[in-house]
Amino acid sequence: MRNxxxxxTQDEAPLVIVxxxxxALRLMxxxxxxxxxxLTPGLALADARARVPAIDVVALDAVADDACVERIAxxxxxxxxxxALDPPHGLLLDISxxxxxxxxxxxLLNDIGRRFAHGxxxxxxxxxxxxxxxxxxxxxxxxxxxxxxxEARAVGPLPVAALGIASDIxxxxxxxxxxxxxxxxxxxxxxxxxxFGDDLLARLRRVLGRxxxxxxPRRPPPACMAERHFAExxxxxxxxxxxxxxxxxxxADLLHKRGEGGRYFEASFFRSDGQVTRIAVETGxxxxxxxxxxxxxxxxxxxxxxxxxxxxxxxxxxxxxxxxEPLDEAQVSLDGRINEESDVADLIDRLVARFGRDRVQRFIxxxxxxxxxxxxxxxxxxxxxxxxxTTLNWPAPEPYEPPLRPLQLFDPPQPVETTAxxxxxxxxxxxxxxxxxxxxxxxxxERIAPEWWRRESGTPTRDYYRVEDVNGRRFWLFRAGPYxxxxxxxxxxxxxxxx
Numbered sequence: 352m353r354n355x356x357x358x359x360t361q362d363e364a365p366l367v368i369v370x371x372x373x374x375a376l377r378l379m380x381x382x383x384x385x386x387x388x389x390l391t392p393g394l395a396l397a398d399a400r401a402r403v404p405a406i407d408v409v410a411l412d413a414v415a416d417d418a419c420v421e422r423i424a425x426x427x428x429x430x431x432x433x434x435a436l437d438p439p440h441g442l443l444l445d446i447s448x449x450x451x452x453x454x455x456x457x458x459l460l461n462d463i464g465r466r467f468a469h470g471x472x473x474x475x476x477x478x479x480x481x482x483x484x485x486x487x488x489x490x491x492x493x494x495x496x497x498x499x500x501x502e503a504r505a506v507g508p509l510p511v512a513a514l515g516i517a518s519d520i521x522x523x524x525x526x527x528x529x530x531x532x533x534x535x536x537x538x539x540x541x542x543x544x545x546x547f548g549d550d551l552l553a554r555l556r557r558v559l560g561r562x563x564x565x566x567x568p569r570r571p572p573p574a575c576m577a578e579r580h581f582a583e584x585x586x587x588x589x590x591x592x593x594x595x596x597x598x599x600x601x602x603a604d605l606l607h608k609r610g611e612g613g614r615y616f617e618a619s620f621f622r623s624d625g626q627v628t629r630i631a632v633e634t635g636x637x638x639x640x641x642x643x644x645x646x647x648x649x650x651x652x653x654x655x656x657x658x659x660x661x662x663x664x665x666x667x668x669x670x671x672x673x674x675x676e677p678l679d680e681a682q683v684s685l686d687g688r689i690n691e692e693s694d695v696a697d698l699i700d701r702l703v704a705r706f707g708r709d710r711v712q713r714f715i716x717x718x719x720x721x722x723x724x725x726x727x728x729x730x731x732x733x734x735x736x737x738x739x740x741t742t743l744n745w746p747a748p749e750p751y752e753p754p755l756r757p758l759q760l761f762d763p764p765q766p767v768e769t770t771a772x773x774x775x776x777x778x779x780x781x782x783x784x785x786x787x788x789x790x791x792x793x794x795x796x797e798r799i800a801p802e803w804w805r806r807e808s809g810t811p812t813r814d815y816y817r818v819e820d821v822n823g824r825r826f827w828l829f830r831a832g833p834y835x836x837x838x839x840x841x842x843x844x845x846x847x848x849x850x
Contacts (some may be wrong), residue, residue: 365403369396370411379411416440424569425627426466428619429667430459432576435482435566441490443482443566452580456496470625479505482566483557487513487532502560507533514554520547532558573671574611577601584623584664591620591665595648598670599641612637612678616644620659621667628659633708634700635731637678643697650704699731721802722760722846753817757827757847764844767828777816778828783845788820796830815846825849 365385369376376396385406390399399406416439424442427434430453433445446459453459456478467474477488479497487506488494491513497505506513509532511524524547529535535543536559544552556562577598585591595618606612617631632647652659702711712728719725748754769778777793795816811832819825827847 364405364407365390366407366409367396367399368409368411423467423472426621426625427463428570428627428669429621430463432570432572432671433566433568434570435568437486441486443486445482445566445568446478460496466625480560481557481563483515483554483564484560486515487558500560502558503536506558507531507536511535514551514558516551516554520551523547571673573617573673574675575602575605575609575613575672576669577605577671578667578669581664581666581668584661584666586661586664591659591661591668592645594668595670596641596645598668599644602670602672603639603641606639606672606675606678609675610677610679611675612639613644613672613675615672615674616647617671617673618648619667619669619671620661620665621669622662623664623666624662626662630655630659632700632704633674635696635703637676638700639678643700647700647704650701654705703731719802720799721805722756722799723762724802725756753825754849755817757825757849760847761845764829764846767843767845769828769843777818778843781826781828781843781845783826788822788824788826790818791821792819793817799829817849 365388366382367378367385367390368380370379371377378390378392378394378396378399380392381390385403388403390403390406396408420436420440420442424434424436427442427444431444431446431449435443435445437443446456450456450459453462460476460478463476464474475489475494477485477492477494477497479485479488479502480499481502484497484502484506487509488497491509492506495505510521510530511532512521513532524530524535529538532555535555540552553562557564579594579598585594598618602613602616613634614637615631615633617629620628620630622628630648630651632644632651634643634647638644699711708730711731713731714726714728716726717724765783767781767783769781771778777795778790780787780789782788793816796814797816798812798814800812801810813829813831815827815829817825818828825848826845827849829844829846831842831844
């Protein structure tokens with residue numbers, strides 16, 4: 352659609368979209384008026400101007416085209432969750448088991464065409480037993496509905512290019528007099544395979560409906576799904592919340608029968624004007640309690656910068672569980688309360704729903720002796736073994752022994768002034784933040800060198816000491832580099848504090 356100003360109308364000049372191919376501008380797409388005047392895709396722009404001087408030329412924007420197709424694919428999710436992209440500018444929908452929800456295949460096609468016609472889009476649609484047959488009829492035929500088993504008859508008059516084969520193979524088949532799919536289907540398969548390859552025969556079987564390969568949807572099929580269609584769109588918050596509650600209860604029943612719980616929940620809101628809004632929440636453990644999931648959604652909705660706008664109302668609301676895992680019954684303690692770990696998990700889920708998974712983090716241990724790299728922060732929902740980092744459990748201290756590493760580390764370590772009885776011995780006292788600390792007990796040294804495969808030039812080894820002052824406070828000090836003879840200035844640092 353184009354908007355003209357100064358009193359001009361849309362049909363004054365044909366519209367063509369051009370792109371540079373092999374150094375020449377060629378027509379990539381044309382509107383209906385340009386097509387009626389003989390301008391077809393692939394024609395050079397100079398030849399098009401020679402035939403029709405008054406044409407409106409627009410440069411191709413591939414990024415905008417892809418974004419448009421993606422948005423159309425989102426709209427198609429209202430009819431089936433199995434939607435695949437079919438470049439260029441095509442979509443494949445697997446409507447197996449979905450057509451009866453819309454009154455049959457003919458009613459489904461009419462519904463799709465009517466909704467997109469309101470947006471100014473004219474579609475060519477086909478329904479067949481295999482994706483390849485439907486694609487061929489939509490791209491090279493008139494579309495329509497093919498009765499079961501009628502694929503061979505429907506695609507027979509189509510050109511061999513409808514098989515989606517390379518142009519040189521199309522040219523070779525045409526020189527051999529095989530210009531239609533019907534003519535190709537009558538030929539013996541062995542000579543065709545020897546001359547053009549097995550891929551040609553595979554495509555032919557699929558187009559004729561003799562072999563079926565399912566589509567690969569752009570969004571993985573959910574483990575569970577529940578949806579609600581409305582004859583009249585709804586817009587009130589109370590109606591939306593009531594619908595989500597009913598759908599979540601259906602999901603909970605499905606998950607209970609499967610013995611599973613959801614780790615990822617997604618609610619999709621389809622507006623009557625075609626806008627689709629998806630809101631997802633994830634949990635740190637499998638859950639199927641409707642109250643828990645709905646509470647997370649309320650947290651999510653309150654945290655949205657752009658509130659959920661119903662516009663003229665939602666005519667479809669869908670609830671899906673893309674990720675589900677086995678879930679056993681919760682262990683109840685003797686006092687009748689669920690294990691306290693579940694309370695912590697609920698708190699984490701609420702924080703993630705409100706602030707986002709990347710803003711709620713936890714520390715995990717890494718297999719390294721370098722204290723700088725021993726712990727690192729990951730999203731709280733990160734699972735060890737599923738990421739790229741190598742992780743391990745936190746080392747447990749020996750019974751009745753103080754921890755080897757402090758709970759708090761300074762980054763970078765803070766310099767301190769020390770006095771020692773021997774240059775290479777532990778310090779007897781040190782000054783930190785203008786206060787002197789008299790050391791009563793010291794343990795060490797523990798020499799830690801940088802990892803050799805990460806070592807930077809000039810990085811010294813460190814001699815660490817666990818010390819305790821006369822007031823019972825414990826510190827983690829280190830001397831940068833070993834003691835040298837003749838003596839040189841020794842640098843001491845405070846790296847951490849014990850609890």
